[in-house]
Amino acid sequence: MVVGTNFNLNNINSNDIKSIEILKDASSIAIYGSRGANGVVLVTTKNGSGAGAGKPEVSVNLYTSMQLVPELPDMLSQEEQIAFTNESAEFRSAALPFPNDPSTYPDNDWFDLLLGTAPIFNTDVSISGATDNVNYYTSLNYFNQEGIVESTGIEKYIFRSNLDIKLSDKLKAGFRINYSRIEQDNGNASFGNAFATLRTQPIYNEDGTFNGFDEVVSAPWSNPIANIALNTNETFSNNLLGSMYLEYKPSPKWVIRSTFSPEFNNTKQNKFTSSQSPNLLYLGEGGNASVRTVASSGWNNENTVQYQSDFGGNHTITALAGASFQKVSTEITEAEAFGITSDAAGFNNLGFSDPIRSKVSSDYNSFQIASFFGRLNYSYKDKYLLTLVGRTDGSSVFAPGNQYEFYPSIAGAWKVTEEPFMQNQSVFQDLKLRASYGKSGNQAIEPYRTKGVLVEANTTVNGVEQPGLTLGRPSNPNLQWETTNSLDIALEASLFGGKVFTELNYYYKKTNDLLLDVTIPRQTGFDTQLQNVGSLENKGWEFMLNTTNISNANFNWNSTLTLSSNQNKILELGDVDFIDVTVDAILGSGNTRLIVGESVPVFTGVPFLGTWKSQEEIDASSLTSEEKNKQVVGGSRFDDVNGDGIISVEDAVVLGSPLPDLIFGLENSFSYKNWDFSFYFQGTIGNEVYNLRTRNHYFNRGETTKFAELADRWTPDNPNSNIPRAGADSVTSTSPNSEYVEDGSHLRLKTARIAYNLPVEKMGLNSLKNATIYFSGSNLLLISDFRLIDPESSRFGRDGLGNIAQGYNDGSYPNPRVLTLGLNVTF
Numbered sequence: 001m002v003v004g005t006n007f008n009l010n011n012i013n014s015n016d017i018k019s020i021e022i023l024k025d026a027s028s029i030a031i032y033g034s035r036g037a038n039g040v041v042l043v044t045t046k047n048g049s050g051a052g053a054g055k056p057e058v059s060v061n062l063y064t065s066m067q068l069v070p071e072l073p074d075m076l077s078q079e080e081q082i083a084f085t086n087e088s089a090e091f092r093s094a095a096l097p098f099p100n101d102p103s104t105y106p107d108n109d110w111f112d113l114l115l116g117t118a119p120i121f122n123t124d125v126s127i128s129g130a131t132d133n134v135n136y137y138t139s140l141n142y143f144n145q146e147g148i149v150e151s152t153g154i155e156k157y158i159f160r161s162n163l164d165i166k167l168s169d170k171l172k173a174g175f176r177i178n179y180s181r182i183e184q185d186n187g188n189a190s191f192g193n194a195f196a197t198l199r200t201q202p203i204y205n206e207d208g209t210f211n212g213f214d215e216v217v218s219a220p221w222s223n224p225i226a227n228i229a230l231n232t233n234e235t236f237s238n239n240l241l242g243s244m245y246l247e248y249k250p251s252p253k254w255v256i257r258s259t260f261s262p263e264f265n266n267t268k269q270n271k272f273t274s275s276q277s278p279n280l281l282y283l284g285e286g287g288n289a290s291v292r293t294v295a296s297s298g299w300n301n302e303n304t305v306q307y308q309s310d311f312g313g314n315h316t317i318t319a320l321a322g323a324s325f326q327k328v329s330t331e332i333t334e335a336e337a338f339g340i341t342s343d344a345a346g347f348n349n350l351g352f353s354d355p356i357r358s359k360v361s362s363d364y365n366s367f368q369i370a371s372f373f374g375r376l377n378y379s380y381k382d383k384y385l386l387t388l389v390g391r392t393d394g395s396s397v398f399a400p401g402n403q404y405e406f407y408p409s410i411a412g413a414w415k416v417t418e419e420p421f422m423q424n425q426s427v428f429q430d431l432k433l434r435a436s437y438g439k440s441g442n443q444a445i446e447p448y449r450t451k452g453v454l455v456e457a458n459t460t461v462n463g464v465e466q467p468g469l470t471l472g473r474p475s476n477p478n479l480q481w482e483t484t485n486s487l488d489i490a491l492e493a494s495l496f497g498g499k500v501f502t503e504l505n506y507y508y509k510k511t512n513d514l515l516l517d518v519t520i521p522r523q524t525g526f527d528t529q530l531q532n533v534g535s536l537e538n539k540g541w542e543f544m545l546n547t548t549n550i551s552n553a554n555f556n557w558n559s560t561l562t563l564s565s566n567q568n569k570i571l572e573l574g575d576v577d578f579i580d581v582t583v584d585a586i587l588g589s590g591n592t593r594l595i596v597g598e599s600v601p602v603f604t605g606v607p608f609l610g611t612w613k614s615q616e617e618i619d620a621s622s623l624t625s626e627e628k629n630k631q632v633v634g635g636s637r638f639d640d641v642n643g644d645g646i647i648s649v650e651d652a653v654v655l656g657s658p659l660p661d662l663i664f665g666l667e668n669s670f671s672y673k674n675w676d677f678s679f680y681f682q683g684t685i686g687n688e689v690y691n692l693r694t695r696n697h698y699f700n701r702g703e704t705t706k707f708a709e710l711a712d713r714w715t716p717d718n719p720n721s722n723i724p725r726a727g728a729d730s731v732t733s734t735s736p737n738s739e740y741v742e743d744g745s746h747l748r749l750k751t752a753r754i755a756y757n758l759p760v761e762k763m764g765l766n767s768l769k770n771a772t773i774y775f776s777g778s779n780l781l782l783i784s785d786f787r788l789i790d791p792e793s794s795r796f797g798r799d800g801l802g803n804i805a806q807g808y809n810d811g812s813y814p815n816p817r818v819l820t821l822g823l824n825v826t827f
Contacts, residue, residue: 506540
């Protein structure tokens with residue numbers, strides 16, 4: 001079942017998964033064509049094999065977890081923040097926001113108010129079995145997780161049924177069905193609210209009603225406690241994923257198979273902001289609500305013919321040919337209502353609103369893929385292996401003439417230990433050298449990107465507003481596939497009777513015709529156009545070492561070490577040396593660039609040099625007179641890199657990359673009699689993280705909370721500090737700079753688990769096959785110098801801007817520490 005990169009893995013019960021394989025080399029992904037351009041995650045679910053002849057096997061998995069709030073960033077205390085805010089106002093000659101003693105103002109710990117421990121409950125039951133003609137596996141799963149941020153959480157119901165039936169000696173049929181319903185509380189308050197709200201901000205007015213005004217900035221304030229109590233933001237998703245197949249073997253050498261896999265998704269998001277929300281009451285606007293539905297359906301049909309034969313005693317050949325076809329359609333409908341005066345119906349009746357301000361929108365998109373493929377596997381004495389693959393993919397997202405592309409690959413392997421000269425040695429049990437080279441393509445752009453798109457553009461005629469449309473983006477019918485040529489070389493070895501297994505892999509990939517939004521002349525009426533431009537290389541290595549350290553009747557100890565490193569580089573970007581990527585509308589451009597000769601992306605900005613220590617230092621600088629007038633003693637000092645006397649985006653330099661020099665993981669597992677224990681460490685070395693919160697919590701004025709280190713800021717009594725003085729940002733323009741970029745190297749104890757396998761036979765529990773009680777923890781330890789603590793949380797996802805803007809962090813939803821107690825029982 002090809003589900004695509006946007007498939008939500010929450011739709012699958014993790015206890016239904018038998019194995020997960022990652023296919024990356026050119027040969028293994030070639031048969032998947034464009035669908036495997038960035039690798040393939042192959043998820044295999046369980047069946048009834050091993051359950052016992054004819055007798056059903058029932059498994060019950062129960063666990064409960066407690067999520068603990070992780071370590072949080074250090075911020076100024078209430079008294080320190082008041083001092084900073086007053087200093088900032090005083091520097092601007094503004095009235096002091098807090099003229100009285102700090103004890104007279106609230107001291108709200110917003111992290112404590114909005115975050116807390118939260119439980120998880122999980123129950124799943126499966127029934128499986130196998131006979132000579134039937135193999136079946138059926139499961140039910142209920143999962144409920146409250147979020148550590150108030151008003152967030154997820155609840156899941158999942159049903160799965162896998163069935164294989166042998167209809168005759170030559171005919172076999174089966175199906176896979178997975179249905180899931182997910183109910184999600186999206187949150188009416190966020191982790192960002194805990195960051196951004198001053199501790200002095202009152203939650204309630206003197207009369208006990210919710211406060212909705214911020215006296216410091218003299219503007220309405222969205223009260224997160226009120227939002228949790230009054231508002232709604234929820235999503236309901238239903239997913240049905242299925243597959244039906246028919247397999248016919250006219251003879252032992254031939255296999256004919258046809259598979260049809262449908263998928264249906266329906267998602268509905270309800271939002272309601274109460275008319276009693278204090279900020280809306282202050283504005284007198286009434287409440288608002290919206291309902292958004294996304295319905296998608298798709299199907300995939302795959303047909304294959306396989307032939308396998310041995311000849312000459314030493315030769316084995318397997319040939320496969322096939323064709324697959326896929327279509328996916330999506331419809332989106334959204335309605336928004338404003339000016340709701342009654343909370344009685346919430347989002348269920350958008351008619352209780354101001355009809356003039358209502359908004360309605362809808363969208364539709366669809367794409368189709370047609371593919372034809374073949375694979376030939378050849379083996380000589382099971383010593384020399386050769387694989388040839390060819391696949392032609394056609395995609396509707398491109399214009400006619402550019403829709404089809406052919407992707408070939410070749411792979412070979414040499415089992416060195418099968419050679420005569422390796423027969424009289426005792427070191428290597430297996431030694432295998434393999435290599436592959438191939439071409440793959442990427443068509444991962446939205447449908448209709450080759451075409452222009454119409455957008456609403458009303459105009460006024462004779463004083464009356466008239467509806468209208470205009471072209472919202474330029475067309476480009478010349479778009480074509482991104483193509484990647486890949487080389488993989490690997491060495492696998494099993495040593496000392498299988499006690500040591502190691503694998504070393506090197507790869508090189510070059511991608512041409514990158515699909516990027518490129519700046520075009522403004523005379524066209526547009527700023528950018530999607531084009532095929534430039535090329536990119538990725539190269540790196542992966543190493544895995546698996547050892548059996550101790551193995552005897554009572555005690556076993558196994559270890560697995562993984563090391564990897566990937567480096568990429570932009571080789572060409574058409575007619576330009578770099579492309580600016582804007583990831584934050586306030587920060588603007590200059591913080592992220594795609595630069596020829598650099599990795600994707602690189603963080604860029606002006607070097608931050610600390611603070612100006614005296615007026616004489618400012619006067620002696622090489623800045624222009626106008627630029628000197630913008631500088632203040634104790635304010636931020638930046639490097640005039642290009643020497644033009646002006647601090648601007650033109651002074652931006654490369655500050656770092658989100659790509660680690662090394663990614664590592666270490667797992668150890670132990671067993672002693674009926675006890676099992678394991679732990680897993682992971683981490684990175686040499687990567688940088690772009691902290692998007694630095695602007696507000698380091699440089700900005702006193703209306704926003706500040707990192708604790710700003711207690712040591714520049715003041716007349718602390719003139720040697722390199723932390724800018726309070727309020728200086730209101731005078732000195734703070735461009736994206738090196739203070740935003742921090743070291744992302746870290747070490748995390750990802751998981752630890754201890755389990756006891758009950759001796760069911762000794763206990764007289766003859767009805768049980770096995771029973772295990774376990775206790776586990778995840779995210780138990782994190783060692784990091786990052787201001788926001790967790791460098792692995794990310795501002796952007798895997799789609800859209802997230803493909804380029806990696807390594808950006810704004811303190812997204814934190815990874816909790818999780819303690820779990822569970823029971824697995826099999827009857």
